[in-house]
Amino acid sequence: MxxxxxxxxxxxxxxxxxxxxxxxxxxxxxxxxxxxxxxxxxxxxxxxxxxxxxxxxxxxxxxxxxxxxxxxxxxxxxxxxxxxxxxxxxxxxxxxxxxxxxxxxxxxxxxxxxxxxxxxxxxxxxxxxxxxxxxxxxxxxxxxxxxxxxxxxxxxxxxxxxxxxxxxxxxxxxxxxxxxxxxxxxxxxxxxxxxxxxxxxxxxxxxxxxxxxxxxxxxxxxxxxxxxxxxxxxxxxxxxxxxxxxxxxxxxxxxxxxxxxxxxxxxxxxxxxxxxxxxxxxxxxxxxxxxxxxxxxxxxxxxxxxxxxxxxxxxKKPMLPSLPPRQDVRSVQRMPIPSGKDAGWAAKHYMSWVSESLRPFVRTEIDDQFNCKIFLTFTKHPLLILSYAKERSTAHRALYYITGGLFANVKESQRGRIEFRQIPGKQEMVVAIHEYLPSLPWFVYKYTQAPIHMLVMFLYRKHLERLILHKSQPCLQVPQLAAQH
Known part of the structure; x- marks a missing residue:
């Protein structure tokens, strides 16, 4: 004592x-x-x-x-x-x-x-x-x-x-x-x-x-x-x-x-x-x-x-040489969340949206545990395998580990992950990729996969903005929207 x-x-x-x-x-x-x-x-x-x-x-x-x-x-x-x-x-x-x-x-x-x-x-x-x-x-x-x-x-x-x-x-x-x-x-x-x-x-x-x-x-x-x-x-x-x-x-x-x-x-x-x-x-x-x-x-x-x-x-004596930097990627984008929804909803919605919006080039498979595989339409092997981390996820944060796929170098990094995180007190979230090591040669990745990812994130943000806009439209416009579908 x-x-x-x-x-x-x-x-x-x-x-x-x-x-x-x-x-x-x-x-x-x-x-x-x-x-x-x-x-x-x-x-x-x-x-x-x-x-x-x-x-x-x-x-x-x-x-x-x-x-x-x-x-x-x-x-x-x-x-x-x-x-x-x-x-x-x-x-x-x-x-x-x-x-x-x-x-x-x-x-x-x-x-x-x-x-x-x-x-x-x-x-x-x-x-x-x-x-x-x-x-x-x-x-x-x-x-x-x-x-x-x-x-x-x-x-x-x-x-x-x-x-x-x-x-x-x-x-x-x-x-x-x-x-x-x-x-x-x-x-x-x-x-x-x-x-x-x-x-x-x-x-x-x-x-x-x-x-x-x-x-x-x-x-x-x-x-x-x-x-x-x-x-x-x-x-x-x-x-x-x-x-x-x-x-x-x-x-x-x-x-x-x-x-x-x-x-x-x-x-x-x-x-x-x-x-x-x-x-x-x-x-x-x-x-x-x-x-x-x-x-x-x-x-x-x-x-x-x-x-x-x-x-x-x-x-001073020369310092010990540091380890060479890894060819890792961090990508973070801020997006709105529709009223009444949360980041957990946005993550699951994104996985299905990818397949619908990028058809006929991309398809996704989602199991009952919310794990997701992303394929090119006519390939057997997935481009990315995303494993849902249920124990680390909440309604305000959905976490997926990048555990495989043709585009991921999982041999050198087991910490690659994508998260959908709601900003406290706001109807906004950040969608972030951390410690991702691409398997493509760096030059090829930087000028192909990296800009494509940014384009997909841009399109998803625009999709969420349209959902929010449609939800705020006056009721008299609803029949017109329904007729379009």
Missing amino acids: QTDQKKRPVVALTGASGYIGSHLLDKLKERFDIIALSRSGDKRENTDQVTWRSCDLFSQIDTEKGLQGADIAVYLVHSMSPSAKLTQARFEDMDVILADNFAQAAKKNGVKQIVYLSGIIPPDEKLSRHLRSRLEVEKILGSYGVPVTTVRAGLIVGPKGSSFPIAEKLVKRLPVMVLPSWTRTKTHPIALADVLTALQKSVGNKDVADKAIDVGGPEVMTYKEMLEHLAGVMGKKLRSFNVPFPTVMLSRLWVKLISGMPKETVYPLIESLSHPMVAQPSHYVEGISNGQISFDEAARTAMEEEKQSKDSKHS
């Missing part, structure tokens, strides 16, 4: 090997025992305070195992980078799956609090894709009853983030900068150290359960002023001229070219810059919201840390 009283709370930390997670881990282990979650956790050494676990958050089973024994869970996940050799998905749809897996796993494991790092959400604005996704994730994390504390930060000033390194590269590489109207929008930068403090003070804090907390540094400035400050810290003078139009679409292109960062990162961030990203008084919490470090000091520290990091890389 005495041992139990002395036992420290356990925090499961996602992205523990990443930019923010690694810094936060060092702070949290002073008060908590840590379950450090990473896709390569099994390559790390455990310590008295830190237990590493490999975890793929796209897998509900992996996520449930990853959170076993946790009292609190910290969610630092954002899927702005491709997660497979071929990723056919928008980041916001991948984020739905990650957040839903995490929220359900937290509920199942009795987690008492989720702490989530998000972005500042401007009030009464038509939000960008990036900010809509951040808000959607926040809602999903709280949809299963676990209290969620959301720390909302604007531009985080640190050496390995997303927005600050872009700004640093622009100032460093451009002799003259064209500044569209969005650069006069206000932003509220905050030092990485202040973000870490806000997260640390939120973890295990019952007073901030189910609260969204805006955090910001001591200065509010426009993006133009921020670039001028950054140039000053770098010992340069910002040469620029204003243009009176937004040019957000054009800005995405030249920022990508100048910064050298992938478009998956740059585009969503630039699209959000037209919003004023300033901490709101209604989301202020004393001692957490108010960062203390000035922008100039934070920028100077970030650049010094980046320089030290580069120097240390040259002096």
Whole structure:
């Protein structure tokens, strides 16, 4: 009994090997025992305070195992980078799956609090894709009853983030900068150290359960002023001229070219810059919201840390070679669900729809256990064999494992799967393929089977939209529809 009283709370930390997670881990282990979650956790050494676990958050089973024994869970996940050799998905749809897996796993494991790092959400604005996704994730994390504390930060000033390194590269590489109207929008930068403090003070804090907390540094400035400050810290003078139009679409292109960062990162961030990203008084919490470090000091520290990091890389021993990447596929599409139906219905409906809509080229066989085989009409051997996972499926999630067929390389992967997952609180779902290894040569697959799959998903979405439209038609049109059939 005495041992139990002395036992420290356990925090499961996602992205523990990443930019923010690694810094936060060092702070949290002073008060908590840590379950450090990473896709390569099994390559790390455990310590008295830190237990590493490999975890793929796209897998509900992996996520449930990853959170076993946790009292609190910290969610630092954002899927702005491709997660497979071929990723056919928008980041916001991948984020739905990650957040839903995490929220359900937290509920199942009795987690008492989720702490989530998000972005500042401007009030009464038509939000960008990036900010809509951040808000959607926040809602999903709280949809299963676990209290969620959301720390909302604007531009985080640190050496390995997303927005600050872009700004640093622009100032460093451009002799003259064209500044569209969005650069006069206000932003509220905050030092990485202040973000870490806000997260640390939120973890295990019952007073901030189910609260969204805006955090910001001591200065509010426009993006133009921020670039001028950054140039000053770098010992340069910002040469620029204003243009009176937004040019957000054009800005995405030249920022990508100048910064050298992938478009998956740059585009969503630039699209959000037209919003004023300033901490709101209604989301202020004393001692957490108010960062203390000035922008100039934070920028100077970030650049010094980046320089030290580069120097240390040259002096370190070479790392062990990583395993070659697999030729895997992730494909995620968002679709509506007709009123009164759920994702379980949509999955079974899809299996029969494939045969009806692609006739005479494709046929399906579905048994009484909802397992499905998909054939070309005149072949004996199935293209794909989909085995329904009854024990892992619910009305809101139908899961099929890809267990065979001419198109599937099941010898190298037993985890290929397709799922139909309803988004909590919405009459929408995502249809997702995970860890699928095609048997066709990669070049052939990429330019034949992959685009055909996208076309089929497009057609199924349009089919669902027509069902919804027909259901909403006035009764007087029903006889006309019936006559057509």
